[in-house]
Amino acid sequence: MLKNRLISLRKSKNKTQQELADLLGISRPAYTAYERGNRNPDYETLSKLADYYGVTTDYLLGRSDNHYNEVNENKDFDSIQEINRLLDKYEIDDMSFFDIEKWKSMSPEQIRELESYFQYLVQKSKELEEQDK
Missing domain, CATH: 1.10.260.40 (lambda repressor-like DNA-binding domains)
Incomplete structure (x- = not known):
């Protein structure tokens, strides 16, 4: 499955x-x-x-046919809370590249795309560290 x-x-x-x-x-x-x-x-x-x-x-x-996670099902989705979770998870301190007003309107899909980007940045950072060794 x-x-x-x-x-x-x-x-x-x-x-x-x-x-x-x-x-x-x-x-x-x-x-x-x-x-x-x-x-x-x-x-x-x-x-x-x-x-x-x-x-x-x-x-x-394959344990469930309900594929949406609780973020997608939650009608009270809080994009700011999700952004803050990602910033903490990826230890990002400098938020100067964010426009606080746009945070409020980010969809769950946009949050997932942002997390994918953060994952990409972390991976590239690790690769650069390896090259420097």
Whole structure:
């Protein structure tokens, strides 16, 4: 079930296996093994996938057909609270690149895109650190 849902979700976002692998910080063959069912992601990777797609881990694992996570279902979605959660999670102190007024109108999808960008920045930072060694 996991492999089918990963393929379906990836294709619905028009992403390549390489793009997902980069997002997760793994090799393309490792990601491909998830889609083939030859390997299962660890908990952290499964959580990243669920967050990226805006679904529950239960949906990914086939334990539920309800694919929306509570952020999508919550009609009182608080984008500022979600942005603050991301800033804390990724230890971002300088918020000068944010326009506070635009925070209020960010959708759950935009929040997920922002988190994907933060994940990308963290991965690139790690790669640069490795190159400097």
